[in-house]
Amino acid sequence: MSDLLNRDAYVKRFEQFLDVKKMRKTPERFAILRCILAFQSHFTIEQLAQSLELQTYHVSRATLYNTLQLMIEARLVRRHVFEGLPVQYEKAGNTPHSHLICTHCGKLKEVRDNDFIAFMNARKFTAFTADFYMLYVYGTCNTCARKLKKQKTK
Amino acid sequence: MSDLLNRDAYVKRFEQFLDVKKMRKTPERFAILRCILAFQSHFTIEQLAQSLELQTYHVSRATLYNTLQLMIEARLVRRHVFEGLPVQYEKAGNTPHSHLICTHCGKLKEVRDNDFIAFMNARKFTAFTADFYMLYVYGTCNTCARKLKKQKTK
DNA sequence: ATAATTGCAAACATTTTGCATCGCC
C-alpha cells in the first residue's frame, strides 16, 4: 500500500500528478508542499498558514484549501476529523500507523502497529479494492485514567 | 467492547446516563432516541430532523445537536466524517463493522469482519485503554472500477 | 419552586465561491 517517501519523492509525485492532470506547477503549490514536509506529524490549516507566514511566503486561504484538496487526491496528504479536535492533516506515505484519541483530554497519539499492517495488507474485500485505511481508536490515556481514579477515591 | 442492544436496552442505557449526570428525561430526548433507533444504519442531521418532522414532532437544531452530543458521550451514537460526505451518525451497539468508502462515487459500505473484530479485541495498547474503534477503508468500489476500465480502453 | 432544557435567531467558525488580476506554459 503506502510506502516510505523521502522529500524528493513527494515533490516528484506531486509534479507527476500535476502533469497528468495538466495543471500548473506554481510556486505556491510547491511552497505549501515544502511546508507540509517540514511537519513531523499532524498539523491544522492554521498551523500550516502560520508556518508559511513565518517563511514570509503568503498564501491565501482559498489556495491553501485548494492545494490541500489536490494533495489529498494525489494521495500525498490525508485529512482526519477526530471528535472534539480541529481538522487535522498529515502527509501520507509515512509508516502506516493507528491513531489513539483520548476522549477525556483529546490527546492524540500515533502508534505503529506491524501486526495490524500485516493484517490489513492481507485483507481482501469483496467488490472493493482498498487503497488506504485509517484506524481510529478512542479510549482513555494513562494520564486521564490516573486522574479519574483519584476522583473516585475522593 | 460493544454489544448488541435491543430497543429497550438503548432507552434504559440513556435513562441511566441521564440519571448519573443528573439531567432531565425530556420527551424531546426520547423522541430523538426513538427516531435514531428506527434508522437501519447511517443518517445525517438533516435526515434525522426530517424524520422527526414527519412524526409531527418538532425539535430545534440546537436540541438536536445537543442531544446527539449527549448520546455520543453516552456511547449510544457515533459520529463519522468521511471524505466528501456530509457528517454521518449511527447508533452504536450494533455488530462492529468496518467502513468502506469509494473515493470515486462516495458510496459507503459497511462490512462485518469477524477476523478484524477478534484482532482488535485481543489488541492491547501501551498507556492507553481502548473503548471503541473505527476503521475506514478508502478505495474503489466495483462499479467505479468497471467504469474506469471502460474509460481507459476508449 | 427552581434550575435545567428548549426554541429561536443571531453569532460563529470554517470552508467555498465569484471575480478581477496575475503568471505559468
Next chain:
DNA sequence: GGCGATGCAAAATGTTTGCAATTAT
C-alpha cells in the same frame, strides 16, 4: 497570449450560543 491559478472579500455551510419562555423534578 491565453487559460489556469491566485488573492481577496463576500457568501455559504454547518454548528454553537445567548436569552427568554417552558417544564421536569
